[in-house]
Amino acid sequence: MPHPVPYAVTYAVVPYAPGAGPSAWPEGLRRIARPEVLERWGAVDRTPHAPRLLAVPGDGGWAAAALVTARPGTAYAKIVDAVGDVPAAARAVVAYAEEQGLVQVVWEGWTVSGEDAAAAGFAPLRPPLPGGTDEPVGPRTGYVRWTAGEGVAEPAYYRQSTHFSCGAVTALLAQVRAGVVRPEALGREAELTLWRDATNFPACEPVGLGVAVRRRWPSSSVEVFLDTEEPVLLDHLDGDEREWRAVLQRASRAEADRLGVPVHGRRLSLAELREAVEAPGRCRHVLLLVSLATMQGFDVPHWVLCHGAVPGAVVVEDPWFNTAAGETWVDAHLLPVADASLDAMSLFGGEVRVRGAVLIDGA
Structure with missing residues (x-):
């Protein structure tokens, strides 16, 4: 059922079926998400992180949606991408996080601009330090919004280059x-x-x-x-x-x-x-x-x-x-x-x- 939220946004939590392919995704999502975004969403098995879609209804369909994941046992939600009416999608995710008692929302910078992220109350993350391997670390940018407390000072991030260091x-x-x-x-x-x-x-x-x-x-x-x-x-x-x-x-x-x-x-x-x-x-x-x-x-x-x-x-x-x-x-x-x-x-x-x-x- 849709949830009324404090930002005058109504959203629904829609199951995400990884690996099902674009044809199995809701029509409302396919109408507002670019094919390359959906392709990236389905390129890996996100099942361990309980992927879900937060959909904001609009006239005759979906006005916005966000793919949201998180590690088990943690207190954050991650926006992989927001599509359609991006501000509305961001507001829905923040409201969802607050309802779930989560302390933080992060946003991968695959498609969101710094301006849109800032307008939604998100601060830019420091880019990671160069690692010791050629394996990609993800998007070049990321953003964070704390929903509890004032947050903490941000250190540098570095990815270990071996499985044991x-x-x-x-x-x-x-x-x-x-x-x-x-x-x-x-x-x-x-x-x-x-x-x-x-x-x-x-x-x-x-x-x-x-x-x-x-x-x-x-x-x-x-x-x-x-x-x-x-x-x-x-x-x-x-x-x-x-x-x-x-x-x-x-x-x-x-x-x-x-x-x-x-x-x-x-x-x-x-x-x-x-x-x-x-x-x-x-x-x-x-x-x-x-x-x-x-x-x-x-x-x-x-x-x-x-x-x-x-x-x-x-x-x-x-x-x-x-x-x-x-x-x-x-x-x-x-x-x-x-x-x-x-x-x-x-x-x-x-x-x-x-x-x-x-x-x-x-x-």
Whole structure:
């Protein structure tokens, strides 16, 4: 049923059938959307992100529509494109986001102009830093509108160039935001050099990552939180493959003690995490180890950078996104993750779930 919304716009949520082809799309959509836009919409399987159409009715058909998606477990909605009466489509999406309790709407800049985005209350996002691969990152522009709170200061975005260097990239992004590293210095060489110093082959475990950060930037205050003394991220290994990595983790703990890096044998609470990134006058960041099971559908450990908070959500930078599901850098940048979701996804391991975090204070 159509929903009355605060902007004198009525809209309907229409199921989107990916892969069905243009002939299966509603006639109202085909009348207002250019063929190349519909072709791009159907070029990937967006099913993991619950794609839906928000349609604004007009005289004898649709006046406007927007394709909207979002990662599961998050607190945002993404406009892939708005067609027809673009301002009306944008108003409908913002109203929908507010009704759903979402804190943010982002807009991929495939077809929208900066002027139209600004008129709808959206601010331009900083373009991503050049990455270390030739894989496209999506549109050159993107836009954001916060629906809860005042938003957070925007850091630079950089996409990791390998499947295993997320820990190094989040540390580098934290130091770029703190002014310790120049943005132009962030590239594949910097990424892989720090990864080589931090890796447990191929993953970066919390203590090793914290030690690598302290060695690289001795003036930065670093603390590690890990509520186990056992080796971590080794559940998929056994025998000698597990043991030699465990030796390296014990060596990292010894190095942390030598360098004066505190390793707290307890879980960093969500309240403590929020307090850290919200501290006024401080430039504090939390590198947090999460499982991608909720957001991407596979239980793989992954580092994200927590750098701000808004009511009900922590704002992170995710250095990886899934192009096969239609994601672009706009999904992974300034990403608000609902508190309860982040609390759940930041537990990893086997039968005993633990949390790993590295707190960097750049103040």
